Amino acid sequence: MVAAGTLADVDQLSVFFGPAAYLAAHRTWTHSVLGMIVVIGIAAILTRRLETTRKNPISLILAAMACATLAHLLLDFCQSEGVMLLWPVRTTRYAADWLPSIDGWIMALLIAGILLPELFLLVGSEIGAKEKNPRGRNGAIVALALIVVYIGARGILHASSLALLEPRSYQRESPRRMGSFPDALSIFTWHGVVETESLICLVDIPVGTEKGFDPEAANCLHKPEASAALNVAQGTATVNEFLEVAQFPRAAVAKTEDGYEVAIRSLRDQAEGQTRHRVAARVILDGHYKVLSQELVWAKDLRLK
Numbered sequence: 625m626v627a628a629g630t631l632a633d634v635d636q637l638s639v640f641f642g643p644a645a646y647l648a649a650h651r652t653w654t655h656s657v658l659g660m661i662v663v664i665g666i667a668a669i670l671t672r673r674l675e676t677t678r679k680n681p682i683s684l685i686l687a688a689m690a691c692a693t694l695a696h697l698l699l700d701f702c703q704s705e706g707v708m709l710l711w712p713v714r715t716t717r718y719a720a721d722w723l724p725s726i727d728g729w730i731m732a733l734l735i736a737g738i739l740l741p742e743l744f745l746l747v748g749s750e751i752g753a754k755e756k757n758p759r760g761r762n763g764a765i766v767a768l769a770l771i772v773v774y775i776g777a778r779g780i781l782h783a784s785s786l787a788l789l790e791p792r793s794y795q796r797e798s799p800r801r802m803g804s805f806p807d808a809l810s811i812f813t814w815h816g817v818v819e820t821e822s823l824i825c826l827v828d829i830p831v832g833t834e835k836g837f838d839p840e841a842a843n844c845l846h847k848p849e850a851s852a853a854l855n856v857a858q859g860t861a862t863v864n865e866f867l868e869v870a871q872f873p874r875a876a877v878a879k880t881e882d883g884y885e886v887a888i889r890s891l892r893d894q895a896e897g898q899t900r901h902r903v904a905a906r907v908i909l910d911g912h913y914k915v916l917s918q919e920l921v922w923a924k925d926l927r928l929k
Contacts, residue, residue: 625667625688625689625691625692626692627666627667627670627671628663628664628667628688628689628690628692628693628696629692629693629695629696630696631654631663631666631667631693632654632655632659632660632663632693632696632697632700633654633696634654635649635650635651635652635653635654635655636650638650639901642920643903643904643920643921643922644919644920646901646903647865647866647869647903647920650705650901651700651705651706651707651708651717652708652711652715653708653711653712655697655700655707655708655709655711656707656708656709656710656711656712657709657710658711658712659711660693660694660697663689663693664686664689664690664693667689667692667693668682668685668686668689671685671689672685697709699723699730701718701719701720702720702722702723702775702778702779703719703720703721703722703723703724703725704719704721704724704725704805704806704871704892704896705717705719705725706718706719706869707719715868717869720779720782721782721803721804721805721806722775722778722779722782722806723775723778723806724806724807724808724896725808725896725898726808727808728808728809729774729811730771730774733767733770733771733774734767734771736763736767737763737764737766737767737768738760738763738767740763741759741760741762741763742760774811777811778806778811781811781812781814781831781832782804782806782814784831784832785804785814785816785829785831786802786803786804788829788831788837789802789804789816789818789827789829790802792837792839793839794818794820794823794825794827794839794842794844795820795823795825795844797820797821797822797823798820799818799819799820800819800820800821801818801819801872802816802817802818802819803816803817803871803872803892803895804816804817804829805817805892805895805896806896808896808897812830812831812832812833813828813829813830813831814828814829814831815827815828815829815895815896815897816828816829816842816895817871817872817891817892817895818842819872822846822847823844823845823846823847824844824845824847824872824874824891825839825842825843825844825845826842826843826844826845826891826894826895827839827841827842827843828841845874845891847874847875848874848875848876848877851877852913853877853883853884853886853909853913854875854877854886856907856909856913856915857875857877857886857888857907857909857915857918858875860907860915860918861918862905862907862918862919862920863888863905863907863918865905865920866888866903866904866905866920867888867905870888870889870890870892871890871891871892872890872891872892872895873888873889873890873891874888874889874890874891875887875888876888876928878928880908882910882911883908883909883910883911883912883913883916884908884909884913885906885907885908885909885927885928886906886907886908886909887904887905887906887926887927887928888904888905888906889902889904889905889923889926890902890904890923893923899923899924900924901922902922902923902924903920903921903922903923904920904921904922904923904926905918905919905920905921906918906919906920906921906926
């Protein structure tokens with residue numbers, strides 16, 4: 625079950641091959657329904673090989689592997705990076721935007737589910753009490769139940785944060801598209817991104833607290849004006865590949881000594897305050913708008929903001 629629950633993250637190794645490989649592999653085929661079936665099969669074969677008694681029927685092994693793999697896929701779906709559930713039929717990424725990439729509260733619940741029963745077992749052994757259930761079962765059940773409740777609460781708070789964003793105006797412009805992304809620590813703080821006709825705004829959203837939501841506190845960035853350099857960059861294969869997965873992309877265009885530089889990044893990354901392993905697109909043009917280079921780069925390495 626440990627193998628089944630972690631094998632899908634083998635795609636993390638793509639980070640060592642650069643941003644292009646990472647964008648193509650991260651949470652794609654290993655995080656699809658087809659990939660889940662493959663992972664279950666590999667984990668079941670490993671289990672069968674390692675078993676000495678072979679008392680467990682293959683149906684029980686497959687059920688255990690499926691639970692572990694499905695739990696991994698569901699947790700990643702609840703985050704913001706998205707998973708390609710229907711790969712290779714569709715390359716759409718699905719994301720609920722409920723959980724941060726690393727959730728300390730879930731980690732705390734899992735650790736408590738392991739350590740607290742051991743503490744109670746130690747105390748019980750001192751007074752001579754005997755545990756009737758298999759060791760650790762009750763702690764695991766309670767921890768998993770609390771995690772389900774926690775994720776459900778996150779989902780409700782996410783819906784509330786979106787409801788706060790929609791009926792407002794941002795510098796006198798109505799929202800066309802919006803998103804809300806989780807904070808790494810507080811379940812009551814969400815990071816909103818609102819796109820209007822000419823702006824993309826970043827704003828913190830307090831949910832379930834006495835502090836009111838103030839759209840005037842939003843940090844609004846103007847969309848770049850239409851230009852030949854931007855049009856050419858948006859027509860490149862690299863930018864199109866990036867735009868397929870980027871949430872709330874924003875371009876920046878700069879004049880250089882020999883031509884133009886166009887950089888496009890996802891404002892979801894900025895809203896979440898994440899820079900590690902985040903990808904952006906960069907296109908270099910000459911003075912006649914001819915593409916000299918186009919590449920996917922790590923967002924932290926971009927000069928244009």
